[in-house]
Amino acid sequence: MKKGTFNAITDIEGVAVGHVTLDGPLDGEDYRCTGVTAILPHAGNLFKEKVPAASFVLNGFGKTAGLIQVEELGVLESPVMLTNTFSVGAVLEGTLRHMLSENPEIGDSSSSLNVVVGECNDSFLNSMRRMEVRPEHAEQAIRSATGGEFAQGATGAGKGMICYGAKGGIGSSSRTAEHAGRRFTVGTLVLTNFGRGNECRFPGWVAPEEPAPETPVAGSDPSASDRDEKRPDGSVIIVVATDAPLDSRQLGRLAKRASIGLGRTGTHIHNGSGDIIIAFSTGYTVPHGGDDPLIVRETFKDDHPLMNDLFQAAIESTEEAILQSLLHAEDTRGRKGRSVKKADFETDPLG
Template identity: 35%
Template sequence: MSHAPHLRTPSGKERARALGIPFAGEPGPYNAITDVPGVAVGYATLIKGEAVRTGVTAILPRGREGVGSPCAAGFYSLNGNGELTGTHWIEETGSLALPVGITDTHGVGLVHRGLIDWIGANYPALAEKWLLPVVGETWSGYLNDINGPHIQPLHAAHALDAAARGPIEEGSVGGGTGMNCYQYKGGSGTASRVVAYGPHQYTVGAFVQANFGVRTELTIAGVHLGDALRDDNPMSSVRAADAPLPGGSGSVIVVVATDAPLLPAQCKAMARRVSIGLGRTGTSGGHFSGDVFLAFSTANEGALRSDFPDGPPGPDEFDTLRFIPWGRIDPFYAATVQAVEEAVLNSLTANEDMVGRDGHRSPALPRDQVRKLLAARSAAE
């Protein structure tokens, strides 16, 4: 198998492994959330003039053919200064049946509307019941005219129509277009890990929309680099609402997928482990960052449905869930942590400088400098 997808995105941008960063665990063929069978990801990217830097990301847990078929799911909020719609129903039923949208903070309602419109057009019988789409957000206001009417429902439809399996682009694409991470250009990133379970192999994939972190916190492969990378940090002097823009503000949405059979509570437990993966990159989870995570399992297809009942229940009308025993769950936690850490670093590496509204500039991670710093640390050891 060629390892080119591990090193570069489909457009040729470097990924974190191209910098020589050592990562634990075995990645899947594409080192992406789309290594989980059935999962598809699509983008709508809006870059216009000097002030529009935004977009929409769509994640379809079972692809187009599986819309409406529930997955076991759970979510976790590390810090609630953010939005992820539909979580009350996930908490109630332990299931996720619709595509997930990710965008900027002030585009949530429009993307929510767009998901409903797309499902109504493509799955009218499903839309006749009720729809509670899941839409997450991070704040793009440093680079993007976030209050302008740029995101529209049709962009959600474009992202859904573009959703595909296989290798996916990273960096300034989709909902990640206007985002920053550790006060560098951030955005969309993904990674995966393969977990052996007796004779079986399962995959855990993570997708991040990374818009968080203070520069001085940045840690790569256990090496604290933030102090050595203080230079060229234009975000540190920006003011918002007549006050300095707090370092680390902005938020991060993380979606974790797996084909391992899990209970909803186990999905929620995996979502909690996202916090550890983020922590490995240095963040302390600031007050002005909404850090909200979703995990789902594509196993047990056909279970966890909430269909309208028709007549009395049949004698064998029961759902059955097959699941990993709790005592065997730790390798899946480790895979989650590893994939999230690498996905964040991919979102940073697969990027270039961007200038947006009011001339605000977000510098790209200085890849050559990172290579040198990591090599020097390795030589010293």
């Protein structure tokens, strides 16, 4: 399918992405190699003008915040925030601070706020126990968010992530669908931290050397360094955005298709992998409060051929977003002197 202007989630008008990257040595063998990424659905007040949203959990080994309410009410009222596993609380607090500063009525004369945060485990490279990500980093990521082109690869929440044994991180892509003069775009942003090197099916892929296994051969006595080399199963967070006017139910269907794009890349969806998809639409907004009990909105027909095109767009943009996370990454060092190299391709995976 055709790609958008930027081939990124920011091809959806109003969507903005911001990063804060933390990179540098701490005391001893510790190293901070982590960060925060913020995805803003539109440039207005997200609490007052919510967007329809849904989520799909392919494998639930994850520690997200806010998805229960998204599923119950079908709307998103905060930025989608990404970080490492032990920093979900700090990022939630920082995002809440930002939203409270914009909306003095929250928690007072109005309702509470649902903040959505996704995570992946970057503890192979990042000293995650140090909890270096603080609330102010989340606020900074939100304030720095812009449309158009943005950094990908080993940046923001993706700084310490590993994908298919090579350096992973942030990746994005988009696809467009047209019918009768109307054009709709689906854009995907991923945080990749999953898979073993021999699983990857991208063209030209050269599988990196695998780390030493955690379980020793019978009768052997592995060294501490061998045990340290065991990497967690990982996770992936997939954020799918579209300007097509889809309701929450339809966005749930779109989110499920993104998992097909993930599967196309080769992953086995490991036991310890949190594979979580969040989808939202900017096709219309849902106002907060007010006296009118009715909302009039335009939505898609499920049986229109364009719906199939949107499904295909979600699959293709997810698959390429994962590839882009590898292509944009760079050799990265982290704690205990560890390092992870960027992906090696024998041939151009994009042809």
